Amino acid sequence: TSKVPALTEATPELLETAKDTTVTYAEYAKEYAASYNLAQIALKLGDKALQVATDTLKLAGLEESKHVKPLISGIKTTRRNARAVRRAGAKAAGIKPAKTIGEASLLGAVAEIVGLNFFLSVVGLQLVPANIHSNAKTAELDTTVEEETVGDKLSNDRIASYVSDEDPDFVPGDASAESAEEDSE
Numbered sequence: 001t002s003k004v005p006a007l008t009e010a011t012p013e014l015l016e017t018a019k020d021t022t023v024t025y026a027e028y029a030k031e032y033a034a035s036y037n038l039a040q041i042a043l044k045l046g047d048k049a050l051q052v053a054t055d056t057l058k059l060a061g062l063e064e065s066k067h068v069k070p071l072i073s074g075i076k077t078t079r080r081n082a083r084a085v086r087r088a089g090a091k092a093a094g095i096k097p098a099k100t101i102g103e104a105s106l107l108g109a110v111a112e113i114v115g116l117n118f119f120l121s122v123v124g125l126q127l128v129p130a131n132i133h134s135n136a137k138t139a140e141l142d143t144t145v146e147e148e149t150v151g152d153k154l155s156n157d158r159i160a161s162y163v164s165d166e167d168p169d170f171v172p173g174d175a176s177a178e179s180a181e182e183d184s185e
Contacts, residue, residue, distance in 0.1 A: 034089025043086040050079050080164055100129070 007014060033039055054075050062068045100112065108127065111117070117126050152158070 030085055031088045031092050034085045035093035036089075037093075040086060040089060040093075040095075043082050043089070047079055047082050047086070050075050050082075054079075 009017075034043060054072055057063055057068055057072060063072055100108075108129070111127055120126055
C-alpha cells in the first residue's frame with residue numbers, strides 16, 4: 001500500500017557523485033585544519049623528521065636496498081602530500097611571505113637592527129628572505145617542447161614521471177611563497 005521512492009539516477013552514478021562530494025569536503029576540512037598555527041608547526045616538524053629519516057637511510061647506503069626502496073618512495077610521497085597540505089593551510093590562513101630579513105626570523109631581525117646588510121653591501125652582498133631569492137637553475141629544468149599539445153603535456157605518463165621535489169618553481173595552487181621559502185631551508 002505504500003510506494004518505495006524511486007531513484008532519479010542510476011545507483012553507480014549516485015555512488016560516484018556521493019564519493020566525489022565526500023572527498024571534496026574532506027579536502028576542505030583538511031585545509032581548514034592545516035590553517036591553524038599548531039597544525040602548520042606539526043606539519044613542518046613531521047616533514048623535517050621524514051627528511052632526517054630519508055637522509056639517514058641514504059647516508060647508511062641503504063637507499064638502493066630492495067626492502068628500503070619502497071619505504072623511501074613512500075616517505076617522499078608522504079612529504080610531498082604534507083607540503084601540499086601545509087601550503088594550502090597557509091594559503092587558507094592568509095599567511096603572507098616575509099618581505100625583509102627582519103620579518104623572516106628572530107636572527108634576521110637582530111641582523112637588521114645591527115645593520116648587517118649595510119656592512120655586507122660593502123662587498124656586494126645582501127641578506128634577503130629565501131622566498132625572494134631567485135634560482136638560476138630554473139631555465140635548465142624546462143623540458144617543454146613547443147610542438148607538444150596540451151594533451152601530451154598533461155598525459156598520465158608525463159604527470160606520473162613528474163617529481164615536484166626537483167622543480168624549484170613547484171608551488172601547488174597559489175600557495176604562499178613563505179612555504180616555498182621554508183622548504184628551501
